[in-house]
Amino acid sequence: MPDPAQEPIPLPQILEDREAREKCGVYGAWGVEDAGTHAYLALFSLQHRGQESAGIAATDGKTILRHADMGLVARVFDNDSLDRLNAHAAARPRVAGGAIGHNRYSTTGASKLENAQPMVATFGAGDVAVAHNGNIVNAAPLRARLEGAGHLFRTSSDTEVVLHLLSAASAAGDDDPLASALAELRGAFNLIFLFRDRVEAARDPWGWRPLVLGVMPDGRHAVASETVALDVLGAEFVREVEPGEIITLNDDGLSSRRFADAERPLAHCIFEHVYLASPASKIFGPRTVQNIRELMGERLWRESPAQADIIVPMPDSGRSAALGYARASGLPYREGIIPNRYVGRTFIKPTGKERAAAVRLKLNIVSDIVRGKRVVIIDDSIVRGTTTRAKMDQLRKAGAQEIHLRIASPPIRNACFFGIDFPSTKELVAANHTVDEIARLLGVDSLAYLTIDGLKDVVGQQGAPAGDYCTACFSGVYPIDVNGATARDALTKNC
Numbered sequence: 001m002p003d004p005a006q007e008p009i010p011l012p013q014i015l016e017d018r019e020a021r022e023k024c025g026v027y028g029a030w031g032v033e034d035a036g037t038h039a040y041l042a043l044f045s046l047q048h049r050g051q052e053s054a055g056i057a058a059t060d061g062k063t064i065l066r067h068a069d070m071g072l073v074a075r076v077f078d079n080d081s082l083d084r085l086n087a088h089a090a091a092r093p094r095v096a097g098g099a100i101g102h103n104r105y106s107t108t109g110a111s112k113l114e115n116a117q118p119m120v121a122t123f124g125a126g127d128v129a130v131a132h133n134g135n136i137v138n139a140a141p142l143r144a145r146l147e148g149a150g151h152l153f154r155t156s157s158d159t160e161v162v163l164h165l166l167s168a169a170s171a172a173g174d175d176d177p178l179a180s181a182l183a184e185l186r187g188a189f190n191l192i193f194l195f196r197d198r199v200e201a202a203r204d205p206w207g208w209r210p211l212v213l214g215v216m217p218d219g220r221h222a223v224a225s226e227t228v229a230l231d232v233l234g235a236e237f238v239r240e241v242e243p244g245e246i247i248t249l250n251d252d253g254l255s256s257r258r259f260a261d262a263e264r265p266l267a268h269c270i271f272e273h274v275y276l277a278s279p280a281s282k283i284f285g286p287r288t289v290q291n292i293r294e295l296m297g298e299r300l301w302r303e304s305p306a307q308a309d310i311i312v313p314m315p316d317s318g319r320s321a322a323l324g325y326a327r328a329s330g331l332p333y334r335e336g337i338i339p340n341r342y343v344g345r346t347f348i349k350p351t352g353k354e355r356a357a358a359v360r361l362k363l364n365i366v367s368d369i370v371r372g373k374r375v376v377i378i379d380d381s382i383v384r385g386t387t388t389r390a391k392m393d394q395l396r397k398a399g400a401q402e403i404h405l406r407i408a409s410p411p412i413r414n415a416c417f418f419g420i421d422f423p424s425t426k427e428l429v430a431a432n433h434t435v436d437e438i439a440r441l442l443g444v445d446s447l448a449y450l451t452i453d454g455l456k457d458v459v460g461q462q463g464a465p466a467g468d469y470c471t472a473c474f475s476g477v478y479p480i481d482v483n484g485a486t487a488r489d490a491l492t493k494n495c
Contacts, residue, residue: 023105023276023419024117024133025049026211027229028192028199029222030098030249036085039101042222042229043073048278049133049225050103053116057129058085058099059196061092064127068116073103095251098199100192102131105421118194119159123167129194132159133209133225135419137187137482162191178202179246179259186480188269188418190241192223198250199223205260206267206479207243208418208470210283213254214238221254223247226281237282266468267479271420273459274409275380279320284469285462290320295458296408296450297324297378304448305329306376306404312336314379314391315363321408322378331376336369337391363391371399377444381409383422385429385441392443403444410452410474411435417482420473 025046032038039056054076055068065088069076089097102117118129136142139158142165147153151164165184169177178193178200188208193200201223203211214222214230214237224230227237241247244260268284269276277283279290300321311333313322326333340362375395382388388405395403411430416422425431429438439447452474456466472478 023049023421024131025103025225025229026101026131026133026190026192027222027224028098028100028131028194028201028249029216029220030199031095031220031251032098032216032218032222033090033096034086035089035096035099036082038222038233039085039099040073040077040082041232042224043101043103045228045232045278046103046225047073049276050105052105053113054101054103055116055118055131056085056099056101057118057120057131057194058089059092059097059127059129059194060088060090061097061196064120064129064194064196066118066120066129068102068113068118070113070116097196098194098249100129100131100194100199114155115157117159119155119157119163121160121163121167124170126196128163128166130159130163131192132162132189133419134189134191134204135187135417136161136185136189137417137480138185139187142184162189176257176259179257182246182259188267190225198248200249201241201247202259203241203243203245205244205263206470207240207262207284207468208267208269210268210272210277210281211241212237212239212283213241213247219253221247221249223249226278226283228278228281231280240284263479265465265479267418267470268464268468269418269420270455270459270469270471271381271409271416271473274455275317276420284459284464287462292458292462293320293380293408294324294327295461296455297321297326298328299324299454299458300378300406300408300448300450301325301328303451303454304406306374306406306446306448308374308376308402308404310334310336310369310373311376311378312370314377314388315339317381318377318379318408321380325376325378325406325408334369336366336375337377338364338366340364362387363394365391365394365398367398370395372401374402374404375400376404376406378406378408380407381412382407382429382438383412384427385438389442396443404446405439405442405444405448407447407449409455410449410471411438412473414473414476416473417478418470418472422473 027042053070054073057064057066067081118131120129136158139161143161146164165181169180174180189204190209190211191202214235216235243262248255273292277289281289311326311331313319413431460466
């Protein structure tokens with residue numbers, strides 16, 4: 001156990017030396033009234049999946065109108081912009097047109113308007129817009145092949161690769177150009193396309209990211225990254241979009257086809273349960289994320305109990321697991337760290353300097369709760385360690401007698417090539433230090449993580465086999481070959 005009186009050793013400079021990955025939220029619907037407003041509400045509920053830019057595209061059956069800008073959903077859209085989108089979709093004869101939406105957070109250096117989505121293109125079939133969540137591992141060789149065939153690229157985005165594949169398949173006269181284009185992709189992708197006469201949604205054959213289908217009260221359907229988007233629209237959850245499936249929404253309703261068989265095993269991102277998804281969502285199974293995270297906390301207590309006086313969550317992401325840890329331990333749960341609601345999630349800020357400033361603003365210690373106490377702090381994960389270190393220092397200054405840090409996931413030691421914001425092992429504190437060293441880095445009396453087996457056992461209660469989850473960020477075992485994925489240096493991943 002580290003000596004709390006010993007001067008903590010400096011954290012490595014790991015904040016700004018590599019591009020960060022992104023995590024995004026997507027939505028699409030066809031034939032609903034006020035299509036722009038529906039998309040706005042859905043994006044608002046998915047704000048946790050991306051805070052840097054937001055966009056909506058709508059069609060009147062002839063052209064696509066797009067509105068996108070930097071910032072939160074509430075900043076990007078106002079009554080005028082939503083009225084224009086609603087009117088454009090409503091101008092379609094007989095049945096209203098459709099709309100798709102996108103929330104984004106960016107790679108370092110790519111936080112700019114030109115990378116906001118949905119992305120719109122025009123080719124032989126007319127206008128098409130696309131909203132993309134994920135990382136396409138083989139984007140670089142696909143792009144090189146397309147450029148060799150004469151395709152001109154305007155951005156460094158892997159999303160543009162998808163549009164060029166679609167254009168090439170259409171020009172070649174493929175019976176199903178979209179299916180042909182999607183079949184060439186490897187990696188994690190949820191793609192929602194808006195054509196002039198339909199919305200099409202596709203999920204990669206590994207099922208990396210959640211993508212759900214719902215039905216509105218009027219019988220029309222919608223697709224979204226998480227069930228919370230359906231809830232806010234009053235839609236009923238129907239099912240998940242299957243891995244390798246294309247869902248079509250048009251005037252005739254809903255239809256489905258496959259562009260690929262589902263891979264076995266699947267590769268659901270286990271970090272969705274740990275951090276990314278809303279606690280109110282149901283992903284990869286019937287239980288809410290809140291329920292799964294509480295079970296993680298209970299398992300964490302069984303694996304790594306602590307002699308302490310109180311349990312304090314690191315808000316907001318540690319709250320669910322802390323409830324489970326407190327319930328299992330019988331120790332009192334106290335809100336000893338209060339968040340500033342006007343500061344965004346530090347994990348998804350694009351640069352280290354912005355993250356460091358946000359740490360100082362984001363959380364405040366309630367000294368009356370922690371003073372003189374042996375405190376167990378529960379958090380969902382440690383990525384870089386900068387936020388955690390700053391908070392541990394503040395807890396000491398507020399008078400905490402002992403600090404025992406418990407993390408409701410395993411150490412993150414490996415890069416993610418499938419859409420999470422830790423691309424380089426140089427950014428991961430656990431990739432460069434032992435658990436004891438990390439405890440000293442953070443200035444805590446003890447540190448313990450949930451084991452991989454423990455995490456798998458918990459998420460296995462969702463019904464999907466534990467082997468159907470990607471744990472590469474923890475285990476280093478990748479579901480697909482990522483040797484060619486070093487092309488992340490050449491392409492900006494644009495969700």
